[in-house]
Amino acid sequence: MTEIALAVENLSFAYGAKKALDAVSFKVQSGECTILLGPNGAGKSTLFSLITRLYDAREGRIELCGFDIKKQSLQALARLGVVFQQTTLDPDLSVTQNLRYHAALHGIGRKAADKRIQEELERLAMFERRGEKVRQLNGGHKRRVEIARALLHRPSLLLLDEPTVGLDMPSRQAIVSHVHDLVSQQNLAVLWATHLIDEIAADDSLIVLHKGQVKASGKLSEILHTTGWADPGQVFQKLTQGSQA
């Protein structure tokens, strides 16, 4: 069943006089991987800060699974899993200790937590390494642990903020394919911020953000069909290049 996991309506935000987001509106549906494409400075991080409620927007509205992020923030945040751009694991703790900490923050008891930790780590082929300190893992493995962590509390929406930055090609491909599997198998909604074109699959939805404004949104195939452009690379180039000059 398709449900709207994230609805952003007319969202604007400014740091002082500098406008970071300008009347941004879009929707992310369950069972759908939506790629948020934009160059550096487009407003992607600001948008993620608002969705994760690091701060509130004065204009516009964000709904997570029907819960207003400002008025019903606890219900909304309970349905949200996040992988931030920077690693947020504690390097001195083991994989299991990091995941148990996250489970505790979401009120999951030890027994249930350990069961879910096993499930998620096995899915990502990381269960064997559960006792290792995070410091000993490579970048790709850290990212896998972070994805496992973001899924522990069974969220409806997974936010990924440029999760593959700095990873080698095989690690990137593994993460891209794993997330797409999650979308199709678990009906998860994913919003994936990136500026790497090759991470976009043919049946993904696309939002192009540039200078705080949504330049295009919809199914990739529809955007290509309407515009007549060949591939996502051209879409990105055409929509973000003109106004940069």
Place this chain on the structure above:
Amino acid sequence: MRLLHYWRATVGIVGRELLRFLHQRERFVSALVRPLIWLFVFAAGFRAALGIAIAPPYETYILYEVYITPGLLGMILLFNGMQSSLSMVYDREMGSMRMLLVCPLPRWFLLCSKLIAGTAVGVLQAYAFLGIAWLYDIQAPLMGYVWILPALLLGGMMLGALGLLLSSFIKQLENFAGVMNFVIFPLFFMSTALYPLWKIKESSEVLYTLAQYNPFSQAVELIRFALYEQFNSQALIFTGAAFLLFIGAAIMGYNPSKGMMVKKGGGGD
């Protein structure tokens, strides 16, 4: 169910802080070395220079080392509180603070849990220091070591809340060094940690007033009296009021709509 969630989260946050502390042995050692140098070197050197008269809670003439021990316990809590907030600035830059703030619990609760976790670490350090001081022959009545626990907890919470408040104003770690100089040193030196109030009054009335109303002084006095099985109600009220003030302001500072976070803006784009 909700209460269980709060309980589990608190256990998780405090447990993580203690685990981190156990894994960072150098942090534990350096936290102890600072007050021990003051005790073994500074206090020994000043023993002859500073005469301490009989004043409550002491009932007899005491050595200078005995006098500054509660002050050094305060120093441990002060540095620990500031270090916790330094780690909050670091955590926020690194993102793990965001991980905490994005979980479905009220922000005031998360900040208080973080504060309790930081204070627990400070109290452990304080007891380790008291153990070494005991071997150095600075010994208080046995029950004093029990009574001191709530005093250390409240003092630690108050100083941690001050650190938390500062961390909500500081955008980057670099700014923190300045705040250390402007906060830690004035708080510590303008207090009763190193010299009693009457001694300060002899040299400067202004300094005396500042030291008297310095919340750090009040926390030190609360600890000093508790260690000798006495209750200082004025110090308790003052420390408690300062805690409420600091934690209230810190919660405001971390409020997503009203706080400093909005004014500072996020990193990245």
